[in-house]
Amino acid sequence: MTARPVARVLLDSPLPQLDRLFDYAIPPELDAQAQPGVRVRVPLRSAGRMVDGYLVERLTEQPGDRPLSALDAVVSPVEVLPSRLYALARRAADRAAGSASDILRLVIPKRMVRAEKAWLAATRPEPHAPQPSEWVREALGAFPGLAEGLDEARRLAVEAPAHLVAVPDASGSPVFVGAWAELLAAAAVHTLDRGRSAILVVPDHRDQAQLEAALAGRVSEDVVIRLDARQPSPARYAGFLRTLDAAPCVVIGQRSAVYAPVHAPGLIALWDDGDPLLAEPLSPGVHARDAALIRQELDGCALLFAGHTRTTDVERLVGVGWVRDLPPRRRTSPRVVLSATREGESRGARVPSAAFAAAREALASGPVLVQVARPGYAPVLVCADCRRPARCPHCSGPLRAARAGAVPECGWCGRAAGAWACPHCASTRVRMASAGSERTADELGRAFPGVRVVVADGDHPVARVDGRPALVIATRGAEPIPDGGYRAIILLDGERMLLADDLRIGESALRWWMNAAALAAPGAPVHLVGVAGSVARALATWSPSAYARSELADRAPLRMPPVVRVAAVEGPAKAVSTTLAALRETLPGLQPDDVLGPVTRDDGGARALVRFDYGLGARVTESLRSSVVADALRARKAAKGRTPGARNTLRVRVDVPDLDL
Known part of the structure; x- marks a missing residue:
């Protein structure tokens, strides 16, 4: 017997027990198409049906007696899941005790065949041609050390100028935008001139429009990519495919844009990180700020927090030396x-x-x-x-x-x-x-x-x-x-x-x-x-x-967020109690007053809050995730032979912003 190629697949499923890589044999007829990053369809033996997934990696398995199901089909030849995107999704999900497929569902749009064919047939974009700009130097020069910090891939925080500026539109008429938009646009152009991509994350479409106005006429239109949930599905998928090209670009988008798989990321900038629109409401609920911190560490790019105000989350990072505060050269205010x-x-x-x-x-x-x-x-x-x-x-x-x-x-x-x-x-x-x-x-x-x-x-x-x-x-x-x-x-x-x-x-x-x-x-x-x-x-x-x-x-003396991290555990009373008991066993040093609850909810379930220091984050989230998977498996076994129906499942949410029971 000879060695056989094996595909390791991440299933696109909300079930927590399926949040791992599954091995499938690659048939000879699919060997050329089954490359890492493509969408595939595979059989799920336990359910007797076909499910979609992503081929994360290939390996060669030596002959053995382990039976493997085979890939059913390669849905698309486009590698929509680069290895760097999977690594980011995995890290973000682990930090929030969630599933990587839930992260990717927010990032990778639904496949649009016409948009995909048009992208495959199009000529690949030309690299950006840098041009010396006095405007960029003046905008970045308002904050001493900002340009050097961007070049050295540092984590920075600035209090943006609090006034309006006039920028020319396509017809040359002046359009007023916030000075913050011009600052972020200058940082993006500076990054683009160095041959690297920039990602600008803002709360809503009004902020996107200001950034687009600030960049208009200063970079070519095909370099600026808008990723917006309000876009039609074909346009959103076409924008995502453009980020896969091996050419630097500037991405402007809302919270999920922080995951955009751009070529050679050089800057991630978040505007107004205190806006609740940057907090992801869908599971696992990773805030764009936390995702940006993870990505900066993985990709080695610059990270810029800008706002008229300073959140306690960013100020905590400044206080511990993880983020550097850059004061303006000249402070002005209304x-x-x-x-x-x-x-x-x-x-x-x-x-x-x-x-x-x-x-x-x-x-x-x-x-x-x-x-x-x-x-x-x-x-x-x-x-x-x-x-x-x-x-x-x-x-x-x-x-x-x-x-x-x-x-x-x-x-x-x-x-x-x-x-x-x-x-x-x-x-x-x-x-x-x-x-x-x-x-x-x-x-x-x-x-x-x-x-x-x-x-x-x-x-x-x-x-x-x-x-x-x-x-x-x-x-x-x-x-x-x-x-x-x-x-x-x-x-x-x-x-x-x-x-x-x-x-x-x-x-x-x-x-x-x-x-x-x-x-x-x-x-x-x-x-x-x-x-x-x-x-x-x-x-x-x-x-x-x-x-x-x-x-x-x-x-600090009250141990309230963001001084500590807080996780919320909700579900049936027995499941919540079992989860808390497992957590105490994992962390014997957990103080009694760090577990608040459980309290009974109106629907008969229970809710508890767990406070923990940042250094214990990996152990706490691993324990909570294990409890979620164990509860799902118990429910599946108990449901065999019964008519399926609604069930009050165990839910975990990490990094809740307050202590509201």
Whole structure:
């Protein structure tokens, strides 16, 4: 007998017990096509069906008596899973106690045959021709040591400039973008000029558009690749295939773009890593920041964290020396005013007289931004007599009003509550307890007659506004980009934002306010209304790093994230208890107060939180993953001979952001 070629295949399956490489014999007729990285179809003997997978590697097995099933087919000759991508997916999944196939499902788009044929028939792109650029030198020169850090593949963190800049569009007309977009674009062009690829990861499509505008005309269009979940499937697959070419490129995308298998990666840049959109909601839930740290270590490329604020996660890395902080050559910041109602003013007034006067003066020359907490007209209603929250009689959801005098409706189920009565005092009258974007626009529109009013929120998306006078009422994160900047900015509902039951609410509020303040015109006032304390001081002094350090110092004695890592374990009570017992056996030094729970959930299951130091991460995640696999195998054995149905499975989530049980 002669040696036979064997394919090691990763199955595309959500089952945790299948998260390993399976050996299959390669038939002679598939030997030429069955190369590492291609999609294949293989039999799964335990289920008696064919499943898709990826051929990870080939090996030659010596003659023996081990029977092997054979590959059924090679789905495509394109090597969509390079070895470096598999190594990254494997490391990221292991860190999060998850499956590599779940990571790859987010990264590799569904196969589109026409797009694949067009890519195979196309001429391979030419390498980028570097051109000396004074613009790149000036942009990077604003941060001493940034260009050298990119060349030396270091991990860097910068507080981005908080102002707007004008860049030319395709027709030569000026388009305003954040100065941060120009900084990241310059870093990408600098990397491209060195013959290496750059990956720019941003939270949403609005940030992508700013980066594309900053790069337009400075590099050829075929070098910039957009990876966006909002793209049509053929376009997204074509963009992914372009990243496989052996030619440097610049990838602009959202959280999954951090895994893009580009040629010779030289830079990974994350903008605003505190934005929750960069946290992956799908299993295994690896944050783009953590994936970028893993990739930087594997690929030896530069890593750049940029933002107007500094998250405690990045500040912790700076504190331990893993990331280097680069201060700007010259620090500038918007003019922030802490506004409060003065003596003689109504305590219930939403806009103090100083902020009102600033808005009136600014409207003579351009737009004014008013940031509010929530969309809608009256997002919260209370009983007019006892002031208790008005709840839906059907699902107990919060009631809201679409306009003045409208019948209350439920924010959860959408049912009208025309015959509502308070269960506590029997009153049938409701009162508006908060004002959303539409009600604020209505009130300020009456206060400033004849002024154009623009509402920007989730239901009314507005990307840009011109430089004409206007009142722009926007919810946090939905602020349009103005031509030339806002002539004044008023930040309302700050106290209400800080009341949220969230460990990181201070960080989040500071990020919302700083991102809005960065849209101000030079010298324009930014009024923060009704907020005091450390968060307000951090905004007024524009010192986000100092605020992040103080937050870390406060959390350290309480062992709260990100000082420690936190894993959540959910599922049947018995399975959760078994998982915690196995973890204690694996880590005898685990302190009793590091395991919070388990507590019983409404559905009868249980949930527990486990706190652990970063040095114990590999052992903890390995133990948790083993428990997930063992629970899945027990369930499979118990289900034999029974009708399959829904089952409350054991679930593990690592690096949860807070301690919410």
